[in-house]
Amino acid sequence: MYNKYILFMNMTKKEDYMKTKDFYFDLPEELIAQDPLADRSGSRLLILNKDTGKVEHKIFKNVKEYLRAGDCLVLNNTKVIPARLIGEREGTGAKVELLLLKRMENDVWETLVKPGKKARTGSRIVFGNGLLVGEIMDIVEEGNRYVKFYYDGIFEEILDQLGQMPLPPYITHQLQDKNRYQTVYAKYEGSAAAPTAGLHFTKELLEEIEKMGVVIAHVTLHVGLGTFRPVKVEDVTNHHMHSEYFQVFPDEAEKINAAKRAGNRVICVGTTSCRTVESAADENGFVKPGSGDTDIFIYPGYQFKVLDCLITNFHLPESTLLMLVSALAGKEQVMAAYEEAVKERYRFFSFGDAMLIL
Incomplete structure (x- = not known):
């Protein structure tokens, strides 16, 4: 188990605290992407130079122009479950929606239940005319529930039959192909949301990148509420991240560490890959293999140990994801780049366009 990382700024004056509202920006609703593009790698790509603030506009498949032999590209190979x-x-027949967040043990899951007020300990929820039954075992922090499931057969097969892909609430269109909410390299099931920066890659593009001499490393972080929970406190430092499970295998850690030792760049695809390598890093900036839970919260002032560059989507206002990006490239530069993206009509959020921070 890794130590949990929460960064606290050393601030002396109340007015110096970093405010959540400092990460707000106006986003026209029509810029929220409702559907994935037919061509994954055909999305737009905004290049942001974190040293100069210079912005360039490209197509995602042009990302190859900014990679070089020896770079290590880190992908999160988690797979979204129909959660x-x-x-x-x-007893009442009232409709209940349940989102699976984290597998615990003995068929117990941490879940988010809607409506939550009536989800009392001992109450039972029936799915698929009794194919699956969930019993509320306990109330977790912030209203989440531990639910024990009862069923005959294999849980994953029943879930595949009854469950739906857990698209974010800002996506109102029905997803025609559920594989479009998976990366092409998704492998280990366990996420309640996709690591969306990776949705832009095709297998062909990854093969081209490898042929250039770029090393591809895979890590796993099962995306849960920790990534998407809104920041409800005024002072950023008072926000608490929900923990998420991650794993780094020894051979994958060595790929990242070899790049570091050679003085080459580590480029994370997505904030979840970034949070994984930073959680697994030792004090010298090398990644330790292993697994555990992390509630690492990265915001301006954080000193990155492993990551050099980041490929990421455009995130919600006042979100922890926007704060992480701002920690890498500076809040003023990131907010200016977002303003430019809005002006240039980039597509935002899960099915939207991408940004490469160099």
Whole structure:
């Protein structure tokens, strides 16, 4: 188990605290991408130089122009499960929506239940006319629930039959192909949301990148509420991240460490890959293999140990993801780049366009 990382700024004056509202920007609703593009790598790519603030506009497949032999590209190979279940409260028939967040043990999951007020300990929810039954075991922090499931057969097969892909609430269109909410390299099931920066890669593009001499390393972080929970406090430092499970295998850690030793760049694809390598890093900036839970919260003032560059999507205002990006490239430069992206009509959020921070 790794130590949990929370960065606290050394601030002396109340007015010096970093405010959540400092990360707000106006986003026209029509810029929220509702559907994935037909060509994954055909999305737009904004290049931001973190040293100069210079911005360039490209197409995602042009990302190859900014990579070089010896770079290590770090991908999060988690796989989204059909984690959204719609059922009925036993006895009343009232509709209940349940989102699987984290597998615990003995068929117990940490979940988010809607509506949550009536999800009391001992109450039962029936899915698929009894194919699956969930019993509320306990109330977790911030209203989440531990739910024990009862079923005959294999849980994953029942979930595949009854569950829906857990698209974010700002996506209102029905997803025609559920594989478009998976990366082409998704492998280990466990996420309640996709690591969306990786959705831009095709297998062909990754093969071209490898042929250039770029090393591709895979890590796993099962995306849960920690990544997307809104910041509800005024002072950023008072926000607490929900923990998420991650794993780094020894051979993958060595790929990253070899690049560091050679003086080459580590380029993370997505904030989840970034949070994984930073959680697994030792004091010298090398990645330790292993697994555990992390609630690392990265915001301006954080000193990156492993990551040099980042490929990421455009994030929600006042989100922890926007704060992480600002920690890498500076809040003023990032907010200016976002203003430029809005002006240039970039597509935002999960199915939107991408940004490369160099």
